[in-house]
Amino acid sequence: MEQTLFYILATVTVIATLFAISEKHPVHAIVYLVTSFFALAIVFYLLAAPLIAMFEMIIYAGAVMVLFLFVIMMLDLGSPEDAKRPSLMHCLPALVLSGIILASLALLVSTRSATIATATHVVGVKEFCVALFGRYGVAIEIISMQLLFAVVGALYLGRRRKS
Amino acid sequence: MIVPLMHLLILASILFSLGLICVLIWRSNVIMLLIGIEIMLNAAMLTFVAGSNQWGQPDGQVFALMIMAMTSAEVSLALALVVYLHRRKKTVDVDEFRELKDQ
Numbered sequence: 001m002e003q004t005l006f007y008i009l010a011t012v013t014v015i016a017t018l019f020a021i022s023e024k025h026p027v028h029a030i031v032y033l034v035t036s037f038f039a040l041a042i043v044f045y046l047l048a049a050p051l052i053a054m055f056e057m058i059i060y061a062g063a064v065m066v067l068f069l070f071v072i073m074m075l076d077l078g079s080p081e082d083a084k085r086p087s088l089m090h091c092l093p094a095l096v097l098s099g100i101i102l103a104s105l106a107l108l109v110s111t112r113s114a115t116i117a118t119a120t121h122v123v124g125v126k127e128f129c130v131a132l133f134g135r136y137g138v139a140i141e142i143i144s145m146q147l148l149f150a151v152v153g154a155l156y157l158g159r160r161r162k163s
Numbered sequence: 164m165i166v167p168l169m170h171l172l173i174l175a176s177i178l179f180s181l182g183l184i185c186v187l188i189w190r191s192n193v194i195m196l197l198i199g200i201e202i203m204l205n206a207a208m209l210t211f212v213a214g215s216n217q218w219g220q221p222d223g224q225v226f227a228l229m230i231m232a233m234t235s236a237e238v239s240l241a242l243a244l245v246v247y248l249h250r251r252k253k254t255v256d257v258d259e260f261r262e263l264k265d266q
Contacts, residue, residue, distance in 0.1 A: 002165040010174045017178060017202055021185035026194050033198060040205060046165055047216040052208075052227050059231055064201070064238050071242045072194060075249050094187035098180035105176045109169060123221045131221040132228070143232045150236035154243035
């Protein structure tokens with residue numbers, strides 16, 4: 001049951017991402033990407049990470065994508081009929097690099113040794129939170145400072161100039 | 164573990180290659196370039212969560228959360244830069260943005 005669900009969700013994620021990157025219209029691309037992120041959030045839930053799944057939905061599909069939509073509408077980029085398609089010259093390095101990644105993946109799959117032993121116990125929310133605020137407490141402080149700097153930088157860049 | 168770790172790694176690397184293709188071919192639109200970066204970071208998060216589930220340790224989920232916080236900081240700064248540059252040059256073509264300084 002869960003395996004079937006995982007393969008369906010993986011297919012949905014890959015196809016939605018494919019549509020998102022080949023779409024010329026940025027708003028359509030954002031909507032495809034939200035579909036992909038929802039499917040990925042359910043994959044996270046199936047992997048016994050319910051908090052990460054919720055944050056993926058709230059922060060990624062909710063906040064970040066809405067921020068993208070907001071900027072697209074504010075800059076009036078919603079009508080990209082005059083935007084130029086990428087030429088084949090631009091596609092060449094992308095195809096070469098992704099070909100290298102997929103070839104190394106195929107090599108990894110074909111020469112796989114014995115399967116790794118799977119842990120029996122599942123990470124619960126309590127254990128996750130103890131690790132987050134205990135062992136990684138300093139990292140949380142640094143992350144909060146980083147978010148503060150991002151806010152200050154965004155305010156500085158977005159201010160109205162007089163002239 | 165519902166599926167083997169290898170299948171999750173295959174899914175993550177396919178997503179990463181799609182994001183890389185998006186970053187490299189959409190040089191005419193900086194919004195699509197940022198979308199490609201989002202896809203690649205999601206693939207990295209999937210790898211972290213899969214490893215956390217495989218070995219039963221919470222560290223992978225903690226790092227996935229940190230990637231998420233880093234992404235929101237990065238996106239807010241990058242979109243503010245996009246708004247600023249669009250106000251100056253009236254375009255979102257990456258090749259037009261060679262300097263930040265006013266001439």
